[in-house]
Amino acid sequence: MADHVIPHFHNDSGVARIEIGVKEFMCVGAKPPFDxxxxxxxxxxxxxxxxxxCSTLYRYNPxxxxxxxxxxGHLFVxxxxx
Structure with missing residues (x-):
């Protein structure tokens, strides 16, 4: 059983770069149905x-x-x- 949840991020706004606070994650592209x-x-x-x-650059920001x-606003729920 996983001891933590892997966050999912989206880029619905189409920005070139998203800074995130984790080193393991899922990219979904845009929100469904365009994911x-x-x-x-x-x-x-x-x-x-x-x-x-989707060519989004994800950058870790500690x-x-x-x-x-x-x-x-780029966390996908x-x-x-x-």
Whole structure:
């Protein structure tokens, strides 16, 4: 059982770079229905990586906590089914 949840980030606004406070995450591209395959990205020793699907540059920022982003509002939360 996983001991932590992997945050998912989106780039609905189409910015070139999103700063994040984690080194392991999922990129979903834009919000559904315009999303791409949700892919796991591990920065490892690096501080930045480009998503191979949507070309968003994700940059690790140690000043951010958990799901915070710069610019704000790029955490993807799965909609609750009715």
């Amino acid at each position: 791409h395959p949700h892919i796991f990205i591990d920065l490892g020793e690096d501080d930045e990586r480009v998503c191979p699907y 000043a951010l906590h958990g799901t915070e982003t710069i610019p704000p 799965e909609p609750i089914a009715a």
